[in-house]
Amino acid sequence: MATEKPYDVQLEIMQTKDGHSLRIDEDTLKSEHALSTRDAIKAYPMAIFWSLAVSMCVIMEGYDTILIGNFYAYPEFAKKYGQFIDEHGNHQLSAAWQAGLGNCSGVGCFFGVMLNGYLVAKWGQKRVLVGALIVLSCFIFITFFAPNIIVLAVGQVLCGLPWGVFASSAPAYSSEVLPMSLRVYLTSYTNMCFIIGQLIAAGVLAGLVHRTDEWAYRIPFALQWLWPAFLIPLLCFAPESPWHLVRVGQLEEAELSLRRLQRSSANVDVKATLATIVHTNQVEEEITAGTSYLDCFRGTERRRTIIACVSFAGQVLSGSTFAYNSTYFFQQVGLTTDETYNLNVGGTGLALFGTLVNWFFLMPYFGRRRIYLWGMFTMSMILFVIGILNVWTHKSSVGMTQAVLTLAWTFVFQLSAGQLGWALPAEVGSTRLRQKTVCLARNAYYLVSVVSGILQPYFMNPTQWNLKGFTGFIWGGTAFLTFVWLFFNLPETKGRTYEELDWLFSKRTPTRKFKDAEVDRSQHGDEASALSV
Structure with a gap:
């Protein structure tokens, strides 16, 4: 029978097959707050390793x-794939094909993400990730040997399916195997892996741009086979998420997973950690009606899902389609091919530097809300300046100035939305709906990305609207509107356990009171934590 018990007494959560009881007391509930970042690194080295490994899929x-x-x-x-030749004899893809090809992988990712929400609930993160890597290895053949742009587009759609799995599994896995003090670093590390992939691609493109044969673009496609060859055998040995194992009732396996994730000599009680997971899961079973996608939009979960979706979609609304993938913009404002690809490499390197600056100088001292909020405001101002400068495009120096401003935008993006767009969705959703919340948030990103990907070529293509730098006004506007929404709706999650976030959302705590609100554990217990004995 269900009984109500306050948090300030010992709670017998469940009895394992070996006869040991899992107990949780006030000290256990406070221990996650007491674990500093340095102590967490010492106590959970393998959790960090496996989080890094899983994130490498991205x-x-x-x-x-x-x-x-x-x-x-x-x-x-x-x-090879262009359908348009200008008066100088240069080939270009039409705006329609630029929009179509650029969004093919996003369409595949959308369906891959939705499918992942169901697959992980049944099979767990580990099996799904390894399976997705195997499938990707097969689909790369299509893009590598594509004889025309139609086959290339089909290959991009199919490759997008496993990419969607990686993008939604990596932050969710990291959030479930790490303690609270490391959570934001390793969930946002997914973004660093995204940048590493972009940096590798930028370097490869800059190195091959002068080749005059088909290997100029086939080699970049072929390099994608390196990662599955490395990650498949590695991830076969990864531990499954203990949260997933608890949700499917495999407590002994969850305990073994926790032991694999932390150092054996660490002063951390594995059974107490397991008890906390079981307890939080039971609390959420009382709060939420189920674990379907529809449940993400019911009751207090609706607010959490919307925050997660806007946080991820904010990466596109901030202007990333224009300012981040900017080589085509550089070309349209008059920069040479060498200048274009060298700036591209420099911009990607600057993005990586911005990620490190955020880790060491912002996230340890400032809250998620402040960083994301003011980063979005700064990016909107930079984009407006790029638009204003376009009035003087007859001056030779203006194009380079606009290009440098896109690099400044890239740096600010990685200080804020670039990282926290990955971390926040993995934090704000309840643990039972976390995977599906992350999936919905990532799909919000893909939907906005597809729309922006369709519009952006028309903004920039000289045979269409040819806005050049004036495009900054459009994306500056979307960035500013996103800033306004975040100001009123994005709560502070720094320093909050998943259980505390459950309480704050269930109490409908106002956005700007999240940071300092005190969690009344006894009230939370009365409302939601009736435990089966």
């Missing part, structure tokens, strides 16, 4: 994102 999506977007200005690619 490198391939980041690689492809910048690869296809920057192939448009690539001479040999345009010669």
